[in-house]
Amino acid sequence: MSEIAKTPEPPYYAVIFANQRSVKDEADYQQVAARMEELAQSQPGYLGAESTRGADGFGITVSYWRDLASITAWKQQGEHLQAQQCGKDKWYQNFSVRIAKVERAYDFQK
Amino acid sequence: MSEIAKTPEPPYYAVIFANQRSVKDEADYQQVAARMEELAQSQPGYLGAESTRGADGFGITVSYWRDLASITAWKQQGEHLQAQQCGKDKWYQNFSVRIAKVERAYDFQK
Numbered sequence: 233m234s235e236i237a238k239t240p241e242p243p244y245y246a247v248i249f250a251n252q253r254s255v256k257d258e259a260d261y262q263q264v265a266a267r268m269e270e271l272a273q274s275q276p277g278y279l280g281a282e283s284t285r286g287a288d289g290f291g292i293t294v295s296y297w298r299d300l301a302s303i304t305a306w307k308q309q310g311e312h313l314q315a316q317q318c319g320k321d322k323w324y325q326n327f328s329v330r331i332a333k334v335e336r337a338y339d340f341q342k
Numbered sequence: 343m344s345e346i347a348k349t350p351e352p353p354y355y356a357v358i359f360a361n362q363r364s365v366k367d368e369a370d371y372q373q374v375a376a377r378m379e380e381l382a383q384s385q386p387g388y389l390g391a392e393s394t395r396g397a398d399g400f401g402i403t404v405s406y407w408r409d410l411a412s413i414t415a416w417k418q419q420g421e422h423l424q425a426q427q428c429g430k431d432k433w434y435q436n437f438s439v440r441i442a443k444v445e446r447a448y449d450f451q452k
Binding site: 234235236237239242245246248251254282283284285286287288290291292294320324325328329330331332333334335336337338339340341342 | 344345346347349352355356358360361362364392393394395396397398400401402404430434435436437438439440441442443444445446447448449450451452
């Protein structure tokens with residue numbers, strides 16, 4: 233996901249997930265993160281995502297969605313609920329989730 | 343900025359800046375990036391920012407603002423305009439900017 237998401241013209245929604253990884257359980261985390269990425273792509277209303285993490289373990293993932301209903305459905309998806317619980321129990325020291333309506337967007341390409 | 347921004351209750355605005363660094367001019371880039379971070383903090387309406395970059399040079403910076411007028415003023419700030427031009431000329435292979443209204447937010451802290 234280390235590239236810019238190709239999203240449609242606004243309006244659409246963004247979920248801004250900023251998080252600090254704990255220093256444990258990297259193999260499990262990577263496996264589930266990859267599975268969640270795959271699973272999100274199959275959800276109705278999913279438009280794309282951007283994600284990166286620095287060497288200090290601080291990461292930002294922004295996923296894009298057609299509407300709030302799509303975001304709510306994804307948050308409540310069964311396998312994703314399990315992953316969210318593991319995130320709180322093991323993988324994240326802290327995180328924030330912000331839900332925002334994208335009103336304008338522009339790109340630059342060299 | 344590798345930590346979660348302490349923002350007020352929504353609504354407020356987010357500028358989601360996703361970008362791919364070119365592989366050149368790292369010293370100049372770092373210096374100007376630090377200066378822009380400092381300068382943004384002094385702008386009216388600035389609420390905070392989160393930023394990270396992976397080893398592959400893909401970065402995401404999300405800055406938070408009180409309203410659209412604050413975002414417009416920052417985009418047009420003189421020293422920031424110069425930095426934006428250098429960004430296009432030298433520092434970024436590509437980038438996207440999305441302006442979004444944060445409607446909901448929640449945190450988790452271990």
